[in-house]
Amino acid sequence: MSLLSVDRLSTHYPAAAGTVRAVDDVSLEILEGETVALVGESGCGKSTLGKSLMRLVDPTSGRVTFKGHDVAAMSGKELQAIRQHIQMIFQDPFASLNPRQTIRSILTAPLAVHGIGDRKSRDAIAASMIAHVGLPSDSLDRYPHEFSGGQRQRIGIARALILQPELVICDEPVSALDLSIQAQILNLLVEMKTELSLSYLFISHDLSVVRYFADRVLVMYLGRIVESAPTARLWSDAKHPYTQALLAAVPDPSRRKQAAPITGDLPSPHNPPSGCRFHTRCPLATDICRSDDPAYRQMGSGHTVACHHAQ
């Protein structure tokens, strides 16, 4: 069943150099129990899209429907209530926890905001959450600086899950962590997903992590989703030249010293290229790519691509 559906969402930022179309006409759907990954390079709009879904930034146009309610049109109390069901985990476990609050106060604040339980029961919930995410039981009265990076990310996860949300938006949750800690946190996220029947929107630039973690992948380029497919299918049969380049750029021990798959930089989102936004870096680009924005085409079950030349 569809948990969240996004219909033609745009989020534009006003800027001196002209409007930045960070998210431009994006549609997507997340099913119950599904992990959907959103991948792309910095500046492609993936974080803005994540924040727009929770209304941490206000979308310019379009609809965000969560279990039949239009999040984009909500205000005040309604919005606060829906945020109990949609929570977020951030990249930097050092920057996203208030250094002057104890773990107890960090974890009980969301409960208090949503009027759940009394002081005593909130403490009990926080204590059980701490155990759930694998932190020592004496953590509650300590401060963030007393924990390692991996442990802080566990605190961030506990804070997001304490309201028993249905959808969790994870914005690069393991990018700042060492490899040996990354595996611990990914395993914890999988465990929590099964235990609490969560759905994830997993925002990441790390394709190897996405290969392991996602059921379905959306590839974003300059504010647009250019390809969407089930994970294994995307790896075996990517259609969009950008997706192919991204996959080929992942360092791989079996491909010693191979040439970089695409040249050039991401164009400025202030002034995205006409037609297909990828045409400035695309090896297949022709005239139609410079003039016409490609429509989405079905490439098999659950696989869509926006490219004039994909076959």
Added chain:
Amino acid sequence: MTGLLDVRDFSVGFGSAQPVKGVSFTAAAGEMLAVVGESGSGKSLTALGLMGLLPRHAKTAGEILFDGRDLLKLREREMRSIRGHDIAMIFQEPMTSLNPVLTIGNQIVEVLRIHEKLSGKQARQRAIDLLDLVSIPEAAKRIDDYPHQLSGGMRQRVMIAIAVACNPRLLIADEATTALDVTIQAQVLQLLDRLRSQLNMAVILITHDLGIVAQWADRVVVMYAGRKIEQGLPDALFETPYHPYTQGLLAASPRLKADYHYRDGPLTEIRGSIVSATGEQGCSFRPRCPVARAACGQSVPALVAVSASREVACPYVPVLAERAHVASVGR
């Protein structure tokens, strides 16, 4: 091997803490040596030691022989003529390592004029050639740009141009591609690879990214909690890692298990964190090691040469070699 750099038993201490505990390695001209490790492994402090950039209160020991001269014995004045000239370094954040109020041309010219006797005009021409060398398009025009006018990848190219301005014999790249997107990362690594053969320069690639190491390095040093715990050629090291930490790292990396999905089961974890190494007696990896024995707590295991190109600091190598073999067959 023509040893350009020979680091012997190098240590760094701050008060009672010793973040680098007797590290030895060599690098030859034209070689790309990767130093891998997680935060707290001592890899960046080792790099700063090579550059003579450690804070004044740091206590160093051992030798850093560069072309036969011990850099640790040089005066600051002598070191200054080597730094930026014979040994150069690039860092993770190109935005914070460039001066935002100077044009990139001025920043390259500055290095050239400190180390070489060039007129302003000659220096500017050299700067344009250098931007060309690092594949910045329209170098003659871009030379007057300020850092904020360039993308992240371009800025890192400018950093590389500054670093190689005086044809250094050793370039240290400390997580130089970590902040870049994958497509740009591939371009920058390719550039470094080209430059080291073009300029016959040794490159020390400091990184936590095993994929990069496997793809680009000639030789790999693995560090953990201030010590070198394993060294080898990338193919051999990735095929049959010996040290339990190296084994753990490879097993925990989703990158190296190409078709593995969460529905197939959890990733292999290395339990605990590197913090547990502080104040430990014996092997620093013992608190996290799946095969630790009582003896591991008594003394620091010595590095043992297992073959010509392979060293490992774990006394149970025969056992480990067997385990690694079984694991690679099972894969």
